[in-house]
Amino acid sequence: xxxxxxxxxxxxxxxxxxxxxxxxxxxxxxVYEKYxxxxxxxxxxxxxxxxxxxxxxxxxxxxxxxxxxxxxLKKQLRREDExxxxxxxxxxxxxxxxVPLARVxxxxxxxxxxxxxxxxxxxxxRADRPARGxxxxxxxxxxxxxxxxxxxxxxxxxxxVSEILNRLQFSDFEIRVNHRESLRKMVSEAGIGEExxxxxxxxxxxxDKIGAEGVYKELSARGIDQTAASxxxxxVNQESIPKELAxxxxxxxxxxxxxxxxxxxxxxxxxxxxxxxxKGDFAGSIAGGGRYDGLIxxxxxxxxxxxxxxxxxxxxxxxxxxxxxxxxxxxTNAADVLVTIWNEETASDSLKLAGxxxxxxxxxxxxxQPDKLGKQFKYADQIDVPFVCVLGESExxxxxxxxxxxxxxxxxxxxxxxxxxxLSDHFVTTDSK
RNA sequence: GCGGCUAUAGUUCAGUUGGUUAGAACGCCUGAUUGUGGUUCAGGAGGUCGAGGAUUCGAGUUCCUCUAGCCGCCCCA
Numbered sequence: 343x344x345x346x347x348x349x350x351x352x353x354x355x356x357x358x359x360x361x362x363x364x365x366x367x368x369x370x371x372x373v374y375e376k377y378x379x380x381x382x383x384x385x386x387x388x389x390x391x392x393x394x395x396x397x398x399x400x401x402x403x404x405x406x407x408x409x410x411x412x413x414x415l416k417k418q419l420r421r422e423d424e425x426x427x428x429x430x431x432x433x434x435x436x437x438x439x440x441v442p443l444a445r446v447x448x449x450x451x452x453x454x455x456x457x458x459x460x461x462x463x464x465x466x467x468r469a470d471r472p473a474r475g476x477x478x479x480x481x482x483x484x485x486x487x488x489x490x491x492x493x494x495x496x497x498x499x500x501x502x503v504s505e506i507l508n509r510l511q512f513s514d515f516e517i518r519v520n521h522r523e524s525l526r527k528m529v530s531e532a533g534i535g536e537e538x539x540x541x542x543x544x545x546x547x548x549x550d551k552i553g554a555e556g557v558y559k560e561l562s563a564r565g566i567d568q569t570a571a572s573x574x575x576x577x578v579n580q581e582s583i584p585k586e587l588a589x590x591x592x593x594x595x596x597x598x599x600x601x602x603x604x605x606x607x608x609x610x611x612x613x614x615x616x617x618x619x620x621k622g623d624f625a626g627s628i629a630g631g632g633r634y635d636g637l638i639x640x641x642x643x644x645x646x647x648x649x650x651x652x653x654x655x656x657x658x659x660x661x662x663x664x665x666x667x668x669x670x671x672x673x674t675n676a677a678d679v680l681v682t683i684w685n686e687e688t689a690s691d692s693l694k695l696a697g698x699x700x701x702x703x704x705x706x707x708x709x710x711q712p713d714k715l716g717k718q719f720k721y722a723d724q725i726d727v728p729f730v731c732v733l734g735e736s737e738x739x740x741x742x743x744x745x746x747x748x749x750x751x752x753x754x755x756x757x758x759x760x761x762x763x764x765l766s767d768h769f770v771t772t773d774s775k
Numbered sequence: 776g777c778g779g780c781u782a783u784a785g786u787u788c789a790g791u792u793g794g795u796u797a798g799a800a801c802g803c804c805u806g807a808u809u810g811u812g813g814u815u816c817a818g819g820a821g822g823u824c825g826a827g828g829a830u831u832c833g834a835g836u837u838c839c840u841c842u843a844g845c846c847g848c849c850c851c852a
Contacts, residue, residue: 544850653852748813751811
């Protein structure tokens with residue numbers, strides 16, 4: 343038998359998983375829209391040149407590149423000099439949603455409002471090694487506000503995400519903020535060279551994971567001398583609030599300043615933030631973002647300020663699964679009622695009944711072929727349908743249906759009208775409120 | 776990219792120092808029940824033992840290579 347697994351790091355989503363994903367995505371959309379963000383979608387594939395050199399070296403390596411096609415590919419393969427990876431590819435799968443957004447902004451400057459607030463929930467791809475809660479294809483839920491330097495934007499984004507997390511019943515999250523400017527000062531004041539800035543920040547970011555000693559060791563391993571390393575580490579503990587963060591702290595008092603917060607992406611220029619869960623064993627962040635005033639300018643002449651934030655949907659889902667946080671009434675079955683089929687001749691009666699029930703607002707599935715009733719009941723049980731309408735010869739003759747409650751096992755032969763009323767009482771009134 | 780563990784039925788797993796026809800549970804199918812599922816009983820189907828090679832009279836079992844999965848590291852959401 344051939345291998346039937348999806349490609350490595352990719353997943354199939356079965357109906358139950360989709361329901362959970364849709365529930366979370368629904369909450370996210372609802373809150374974002376409540377804050378006045380507009381939906382945006384961009385293509386899965388971008389020109390390779392759009393994506394390269396935006397994420398740092400690591401990012402370029404983790405990008406899925408798409409081979410050139412036809413004559414263009416053959417031409418490269420025929421070349422006698424050394425052919426580089428990027429000569430063979432001209433397209434790539436998007437690596438995040440921020441760079442495509444920057445491209446859209448630069449490309450539609452005239453059509454878009456002066457301040458553009460958008461949300462975007464789409465998959466992105468990274469050729470990374472899969473791990474717990476980490477995949478090669480995964481969804482990002484981004485909100486970004488383009489065009490303003492005001493701190494109001496940061497505040498709005500942080501409140502929106504807080505509201506989402508609250509609505510999803512997360513009670514133990516903490517908002518950590520830092521500022522690229524503060525980090526830059528810490529690095530230079532410690533006497534760490536500019537070329538080692540990113541090394542220093544990557545190590546520092548792990549402070550809460552590996553502790554001060556761990557960071558110190560890593561800094562040394564990366565060739566940063568003792569005095570610089572300890573000065574750098576000490577600067578994390580400074581008491582005073584850096585002036586870059588003073589206003590944000592005043593507006594959202596519950597945020598925690600964390601001078602060890604660095605974040606990997608190189609395009610951030612101002613405030614950076616991260617939402618982390620404080621209980622449980624999961625150490626990673628479930629949302630993160632920051633201000634990137636330079637990125638959009640890379641696509642056009644104008645520098646356009648921007649702040650963005652991304653929710654880690656996969657992590658949120660994973661934790662909600664582990665903590666059993668999905669609401670009980672999350673619909674877990676395909677239909678409210680199953681209509682049976684007695685034989686070939688009565689199939690049209692069953693179809694008609696199903697249609698009538700549907701018109702009355704019920705979710706109805708019809709057993710797809712004539713079969714023994716036992717099998718039809720077994721199937722109803724398997725797909726977790728709470729009611730079955732048996733439409734057999736005698737029911738059709740008397741213009742009735744037999745309605746069975748699968749949970750209690752009770753059943754009753756009723757007129758079609760009564761059956762509809764019975765079922766509507768059960769489902770429709772509560773649903774449409 | 777580096778290290779460790781694992782790979783046997785649809786699923787979870789057992790399989791003795793290498794020995795005949797590879798087992799269990801659950802699931803699936805059939806029947807007991809020709810108009811009734813979830814319980815019970817009887818029966819049945821389903822395996823190139825991850826792939827390839829080596830050792831051996833003989834390999835699910837030992838060795839090598841590859842592939843995939845899981846757990847760490849690196850990095851990241």
